[in-house]
Amino acid sequence: MNITQxxxxxxxxxxxxxxxxxxxxxxxxxxxxxxxxxxxxxxxHYIVLNAQFLAIVNIIVYAGAIMVLFLFVIxxxxxxxxxxxxxxxxxxxxxxxxxxxxxxVIVAALHTGDIKAMAQVKEGxxxxxxxxxxxxxxxxxxxxxxxxxxxxxxxxxxxxIGKKE
Amino acid sequence: MNALLLSALMGxxxxxxxxxxxxxxxxxxxxxxxxxALLLVNILEMNGTVFLVIDSKGMIGFDRFALLFNxxxxxxxxxxxxxxxxxxxxxxxxxxxxxxxxxFILCGIALVSSFRSLIILFLGIEIISIPLxxxxxSDKLNLKSNEASLKYFLLGxxxxxxxxxxxxxxxxxxxxxxxxxxxxxxxxxxxxxxAGMLLLMFSMAFKVSVAPFHFWTPDVYDGAPTVFTSFMxxxxxxxxxxxxxxxxxxxxxxxxxxxxxxIAILTAAxxxxxxxxxxxxxxxxxxxxxxxxxxxxxxxxxxxxMSPDSKEGLILYAAAYCMATIGIFAVLIKMSxxxxxxxNGFAKQQPxxxxxxxxxxxxxxGIPLTAGFxxxxxxxxxxxxxxxxxxxxxxxxxxxxxxxxxxxxxxxxMYFRESSxxxxxxxxxxxxxxxxxxxxxxxxxxxxxxLLLAWLYF
Numbered sequence: 001m002n003i004t005q006x007x008x009x010x011x012x013x014x015x016x017x018x019x020x021x022x023x024x025x026x027x028x029x030x031x032x033x034x035x036x037x038x039x040x041x042x043x044x045h046y047i048v049l050n051a052q053f054l055a056i057v058n059i060i061v062y063a064g065a066i067m068v069l070f071l072f073v074i075x076x077x078x079x080x081x082x083x084x085x086x087x088x089x090x091x092x093x094x095x096x097x098x099x100x101x102x103x104x105v106i107v108a109a110l111h112t113g114d115i116k117a118m119a120q121v122k123e124g125x126x127x128x129x130x131x132x133x134x135x136x137x138x139x140x141x142x143x144x145x146x147x148x149x150x151x152x153x154x155x156x157x158x159x160x161i162g163k164k165e
Numbered sequence: 166m167n168a169l170l171l172s173a174l175m176g177x178x179x180x181x182x183x184x185x186x187x188x189x190x191x192x193x194x195x196x197x198x199x200x201x202a203l204l205l206v207n208i209l210e211m212n213g214t215v216f217l218v219i220d221s222k223g224m225i226g227f228d229r230f231a232l233l234f235n236x237x238x239x240x241x242x243x244x245x246x247x248x249x250x251x252x253x254x255x256x257x258x259x260x261x262x263x264x265x266x267x268x269f270i271l272c273g274i275a276l277v278s279s280f281r282s283l284i285i286l287f288l289g290i291e292i293i294s295i296p297l298x299x300x301x302x303s304d305k306l307n308l309k310s311n312e313a314s315l316k317y318f319l320l321g322x323x324x325x326x327x328x329x330x331x332x333x334x335x336x337x338x339x340x341x342x343x344x345x346x347x348x349x350x351x352x353x354x355x356x357x358x359x360a361g362m363l364l365l366m367f368s369m370a371f372k373v374s375v376a377p378f379h380f381w382t383p384d385v386y387d388g389a390p391t392v393f394t395s396f397m398x399x400x401x402x403x404x405x406x407x408x409x410x411x412x413x414x415x416x417x418x419x420x421x422x423x424x425x426x427x428i429a430i431l432t433a434a435x436x437x438x439x440x441x442x443x444x445x446x447x448x449x450x451x452x453x454x455x456x457x458x459x460x461x462x463x464x465x466x467x468x469x470x471m472s473p474d475s476k477e478g479l480i481l482y483a484a485a486y487c488m489a490t491i492g493i494f495a496v497l498i499k500m501s502x503x504x505x506x507x508x509n510g511f512a513k514q515q516p517x518x519x520x521x522x523x524x525x526x527x528x529x530x531g532i533p534l535t536a537g538f539x540x541x542x543x544x545x546x547x548x549x550x551x552x553x554x555x556x557x558x559x560x561x562x563x564x565x566x567x568x569x570x571x572x573x574x575x576x577x578x579m580y581f582r583e584s585s586x587x588x589x590x591x592x593x594x595x596x597x598x599x600x601x602x603x604x605x606x607x608x609x610x611x612x613x614x615x616l617l618l619a620w621l622y623f
Binding site: 154 | 173176177180219220221222224225257258259262263265266269272276282284285288291292295296298299302303305306334355356357359360363
């Protein structure tokens with residue numbers, strides 16, 4: 001068992017544990033903090049896979065920007081145990097059943113299916129910023145440009161919603 | 166490609182026209198002229214004139230089917246703008262922005278009608294969805310509109326998440342985003358592919374409000390400003406349907422035995438729930454929301470049958486459904502009372518409008534000599550020829566009969582009930598003429614459906 005395997009193993013344990021804590025913890029602020037831990041450990045995975053660019057973007061965008069926004073929203077809404085909505089127990093049962101079935105299907109599919117390209121630990125160069133940039137601006141340049149329309153429409157929408165009437 | 170570029174460009178133009186121009190009539194005229202130009206360049210592309218050739222590495226492919234479908238969508242939007250653009254002014258102050266968002270949505274529809282790669286499908290669906298969340302909530306002072314927008318946004322982003330998960334699983338199984346590559350069979354079928362296909366199917370089913378995923382539809386359609394409900398229920402729904410049929414025709418044709426039964430069950434559930442719930446509605450707007458679910462059931466028959474017949478049927482259905490529903494909504498927007506009682510005595514007050522509304526309702530119900538009849542006929546014919554399941558077309562026929570009951574309630578209210586309040590309806594002559602032309606088109610397509618379908622082949 002070499003150092004990479006130990007690293008991947010421990011990162012996976014941390015990711016799974018913190019992801020579980022996100023949904024288990026009763027306090028929404030704790031959930032968000034655990035979610036940040038999850039993002040950081042996923043970034044750790046990216047680094048092990050030699051995808052530094054993804055790792056940094058993941059931290060900057062998700063752990064940095066989005067999670068801070070989440071925290072602000074949750075703190076401003078002042079959620080606590082009294083305001084927690086009481087759910088019907090049949091609804092809870094239905095949720096557990098359907099979620100469990102989805103988990104079963106996906107785990108079974110991942111277990112039986114053969115993944116085409118195995119993850120390349122350490123030596124893969126797919127995630128390097130140069131390779132990524134070349135792909136993005138040659139093969140995927142059309143979708144890249146089209147996504148600008150998506151962002152433009154989202155921006156117009158944000159102004160429409162945010163402007164005072 | 167022409168239409169794709171021009172629609173994005175028109176969106177930007179509309180954005181700036183809001184700053185430069187102060188007159189709402191000028192903004193509206195630019196939008197209508199832009200819509201006509203969009204239709205024109207699309208028809209030019211059908212005849213082989215492409216202004217700008219872009220190498221998309223095979224990710225986007227405009228074929229005859231996609232182009233004809235786009236033409237129908239653009240023509241319907243043109244009619245929609247001429248009939249209802251005036252009513253958008255009442256929604257809020259951001260008039261030019263609403264029109265810009267509509268052009269962006271059209272750009273999304275041009276993408277999903279011609280995608281060859283799942284990346285483009287995803288981008289297209291998102292370009293359609295995000296402006297819709299905003300249009301739904303554009304009546305900012307109305308709590309119902311806010312609620313509808315938030316509900317639509319949360320559920321819509323969840324279904325987008327499902328779609329991404331599905332695409333990721335498919336990529337894991339096949340190592341490609343191209344639909345042609347996904348369709349190729351080499352060796353055993355990976356369970357990953359099937360799981361991904363199901364997730365994609367469910368998220369698409371959500372976007373077109375197919376039965377077990379339809380719960381958002383009545384609330385959102387009811388809460389949104391009526392002008393935008395009209396757009397969402399017709400043009401957008403038909404646009405996403407073409408993505409649905411293209412995905413399963415080109416991406417998953419080789420997996421047909423795996424998905425055929427599931428689609429059949431979804432279709433049956435949609436037909437049952439949509440039609441039977443619509444019978445119990447008290448508001449015409451809500452009834453039309455359920456009717457759009459029911460009509461989605463009929464359109465889903467084309468995905469189920471998956472043959473050249475069913476593609477012709479979808480083209481005809483999209484045209485018939487869009488035109489009739491846009492017409493009814495255009496009249497409904499003008500009404501002050503959206504319940505069935507609001508239509509009482511309408512025939513005495515506005516004989517012409519009542520007559521054209523009757524034609525649209527007859528078309529939706531599928532009465533012969535209207536486009537709706539031919540459309541339903543093509544769908545059920547395709548389902549009869551290409552299936553082992555005879556119960557599905559029979560169920561569709563029975564449900565078409567059920568639908569008559571709620572469409573005719575409006576006709577009954579218009580012609581056989583007396584109104585207690587005098588009419589306050591004001592319409593311009595242009596509005597009247599456009600509606601009459603629309604009704605004439607509905608009847609013309611019902612008699613000569615080949616006028617439209619011939620465009621597919623020459």
